[in-house]
Amino acid sequence: MRRRLFLTILLISIVTSSITCILTTYVYHDFYVNNAKQQLITIVKLTAEPQKWDNTASINSSVNSILKSVDYNIRFTIIDKNGNVIHDSWNDVISESHKDRPEVVEAFEKGFGDDTRYSNTVSSDMYYYATKLNDDAVLRLSREISSINKVFGSILPLLFVLFIFVLLIVYFAAKVTARKILKPINEMTKSLDDILDAEQKDNIKIYEELEPLSYTIRDQKNKINEYINELKYERDNISFITGNMKEGFILLNHNKDILSVNKSAKAMIGNESFELKESRNILELTRSTEIIDKIDASLRENKHLIHDADIFDKHYRYYFSPVTEQKNSIVKGLLILIEDITIQKKAEIMRSEFTANVSHELKTPLTTMIGFAEMIKEGLITDHEDIKKYSAMIYKEGMRLISLIEDLMRLSKIQEKTGTAEEKLISIKKISEDVVTLLSPKAEKHGISLTLSAGDVVMKANNNYINELLYNLIDNGIKYNKHGGSVRIKIYEEGGVVSIIVSDTGFGIPPEHIDRIFERFYRVDKSRSKETGGTGLGLSIVKHIVELYDGTINIHSSNSDGTIITIKFPK
Secondary structure: OHHHHHHHHHHHHHHHHHHHHHHHHHHHHHHHHHHHHHHHHHHHHHHOOOOOOOOOHHHHHHHHHHOOOOOOOOOEEEEEOOOEEEEEOOOOOOOOOOOOOHHHHHHHOOOOOEEEEEEEOOOEEEEEEEEEEEEEEEEEEEEEEEEHHHHHHHHHHHHHHHHHHHHHHHHHHHHHHHHHHHHHHHHHHHHHHHHHHHOOOOOOHHHHHHHHHHHHHHHHHHHHHHHHHHHHHHHHHHHHHHOOOEEEEEEOOOOOOOEOOOOHHHHHOOOOOOOOOOEHHHHHHOOOOHHHHHHHHHHHHOOOEEEEEEEEEEEEEEEEEEEOOOOOOOOEEEEEEEEEEEHHHHHHHHHHHHHHOOOOOOOOHHHHHHHHHHHHOOOOOOHHHHHHHHHHHHHHHHHHHHHHHHHHHHHHHHOOOOOOOHHHEEEEEHHHHHHHHHHEEEHHHHHOOEEEOOOEEEEEEEEHHHHHHHHHHHHHHHHOOOOOEEEEEEEEOOOEEEEEEEEEEOOOOOOHHHHHOOOOOOOOHHHHHHOOOOOOHHHHHHHHHHHHOOEEEEEEEEEEEEEEEEEEEEE
């Protein structure tokens, strides 16, 4: 600002000084010329008025006497009415007629006349002034203009030096003036923080002329601070909300530069190390051509779009929403929300599989029962023993169907958390003893030994649910065990946690099946499951009961050691 102000003052001063010098030079030159002209007029009047001109000699004598008092060369000429030069002080003989000379014509008509022109006679610019002596003659005086210019030119160097001197003065004066003008502003700037502080304003010297400015600055500062605080508050709120969103959040401008991105979005895209510094394009966050194409299409068409993408073993749904101006609907940016739909996708798959499995599991025994019944109905089976045999098979399939339906109903009730109103303090030891007693005949039939080690553990739960849980765990240990194997049940409480451990010496569960054995109708060995009469819902029921009481379930299995299932319930 100081440099700009200095240059402005300097420029104005130079222009002003230049114009002044030019005008002064012009006025001085004009004055000098006019003064020279006026001298000629005066000489003519002094020469022509006092006496009558009888002859050339008397005119010459009179003029010369007057010219002795001046220091410049003046030419005088007498011209008759016919334009003939009677006498000329610079030339003895002039044959050229002067009848048409402007000053001569004007003198005969008006009594006097003047003109400025180039003279071929003397080869110089001349100023002419003529006066009428009588009706027969005109007296004309003339002077070289060039002589005037020479005189004026002699003083030009002095004028130039004077101009340079003035410029130097103007230069230093501009610097001093700029410094003086800016001094109060600089002082005000140095103490601006104090000036903006209402408590300190009385202790600061402020120039009267700058007081309105200081008040305006203080008011604007307060308004700006309020606005900044509001923006910070809104920004912090938005950052807090987006930062704690489980959904991914990305905000782009119309150039696809990232304005905001939360941690969830970076994790879902698989670029958690990405840091938003200044302006970074979306291509620096993701290189997915599908996502980039959807962004381009949404911005171009001003259209909301949805896109599903699979990244590794996760399923994500992208929502692209253009941000537009309300007045003209111009797209200013794009909001991208990313939702993790992995659970929904898996649930859809599980529902689809469940529907197919239910249909299959219900259809199989019904088909068998209808087929055998139809054979008996049509009389295709007449032998009493065959009828008895097929009737037994119909009964078996019917009981299997009832068992399947009952398991489905129990599973449905557990999922809906029905029956929890019957919760009370129950003895896990007593329930386990009852289940072991109930399953002992089945274990003996398969040559399996049952061992129970239970402390006096009680917890608040539904008696039937815990009974169902223990029954399914022990029953599976029997069904999928080796002949002569064993099933051990251990129940204890430690640190406010009830632990139920059921281990067997069976065939074990392959690692690739462990994560799926709790799914409905999922069987590791379908052929063996069919032989044992299982519905494929036992472990699914166990899982839902554990989840109902906020418990955890863990499985350890191997071909050599069998399977160990550990369940823990918080009391």
